[in-house]
Amino acid sequence: LRTIHQQILDAKKNGQKLLAILLDPDKIVLENIDHLILKINESPATHIFVGGSIVQNTILEDLISVLKQKTNLPVIIFPGDPSQISPQADAILFLSLLSGRNPDYLIEYQVQAAPVLKKMKIEVISTGYILIESGNETAVARVSKTKPLNRENFDLALATAQAGEMLGNKLMYLEAGSGAKNAVPLKMIQLISQNIEIPIIVGGGIVDLHAIQNAYNAGADLVVIGTAFENDSHFFES
Numbered sequence: 001l002r003t004i005h006q007q008i009l010d011a012k013k014n015g016q017k018l019l020a021i022l023l024d025p026d027k028i029v030l031e032n033i034d035h036l037i038l039k040i041n042e043s044p045a046t047h048i049f050v051g052g053s054i055v056q057n058t059i060l061e062d063l064i065s066v067l068k069q070k071t072n073l074p075v076i077i078f079p080g081d082p083s084q085i086s087p088q089a090d091a092i093l094f095l096s097l098l099s100g101r102n103p104d105y106l107i108e109y110q111v112q113a114a115p116v117l118k119k120m121k122i123e124v125i126s127t128g129y130i131l132i133e134s135g136n137e138t139a140v141a142r143v144s145k146t147k148p149l150n151r152e153n154f155d156l157a158l159a160t161a162q163a164g165e166m167l168g169n170k171l172m173y174l175e176a177g178s179g180a181k182n183a184v185p186l187k188m189i190q191l192i193s194q195n196i197e198i199p200i201i202v203g204g205g206i207v208d209l210h211a212i213q214n215a216y217n218a219g220a221d222l223v224v225i226g227t228a229f230e231n232d233s234h235f236f237e238s
C-alpha cells in the first residue's frame with residue numbers, strides 16, 4: 001500500500017494536480033453533513049483536510065469518522081494545535097510554521113504531539129508551513145502570534161522554503177490564511193516551485209476555479225479550498 005506521501009510524490013511526477021477540500025470542524029453542523037458529503041463526493045477533490053486554527057468543539061472525531069465511512073478520499077489532519085489529533089485520520093500534516101519566530105509553532109507543539117502520534121498508526125508527514133501576508137489579518141497570524149512574510153519579498157520566501165526542504169520537510173505549504181483577501185502571489189509559487197524539489201501545497205483566499213488553475217500553472221501540486229466551498233457547496237460545478 002502506498003503512503004499518502006508517496007501518492008503525492010507520484011502525482012507530482014506524473015503531472016497530476018491534486019485538490020483538497022478543507023473542513024473546519026468548528027464550522028460544520030453534523031446534521032447537515034450528508035449534503036456536504038454528497039457534494040464532496042461529486043467534486044474533483046482528491047483529499048480532505050480537517051482542521052482549523054481554533055477548534056473549540058469536540059466534533060473532530062465525529063467528523064473524521066463520518067468522512068471515513070462516507071467518502072473514499074484520504075482524510076488528512078491539518079492541525080492548528082496538538083489537541084487536533086485523531087487515530088481515525090489517514091495522515092497528519094506535521095507542520096512547522098517556518099515563516100514565524102514563535103517557538104511554540106516551530107517545535108514546542110511538535111514535541112507535545114510526538115509521543116501521542118507515535119502510539120497511533122497514523123502517517124506523519126513533515127510539512128513546512130509558510131504564511132504569506134494577504135492584505136488582511138488571518139486567523140493563523142492571530143492565533144500563532146506570528147508575522148506573515150512580506151508578499152513582495154520573494155527572496156525571503158524562497159530561502160524559507162529551501163531551509164525547510166534542507167531540514168527534511170516532505171511537503172511545503174504556502175499559506176495566505178483562510179479567508180485571505182489576496183492569495184499567495186503566483187510569481188512566488190513559480191519561483192519556489194522551480195527551486196525546491198518537494199511537492200508544494202497552496203491555499204488561502206482561492207475563491208474561483210480560474211484561481212485554482214492559475215496556482216497549478218504556477219507550480220502548485222495541491223491546492224486547498226476552504227472558505228469558497230464552505231460558502232457554496234456548488235462551488236466546483238460552475
Ligand code: 1GP
Pocket residue numbers: 022175176177178179180202203204205206224225226227228
Ligand atoms: C486555509 O489554506 C486554507 O488554511 C484554505 O483557505 O479558507 O481561504 O480557502 P480558504
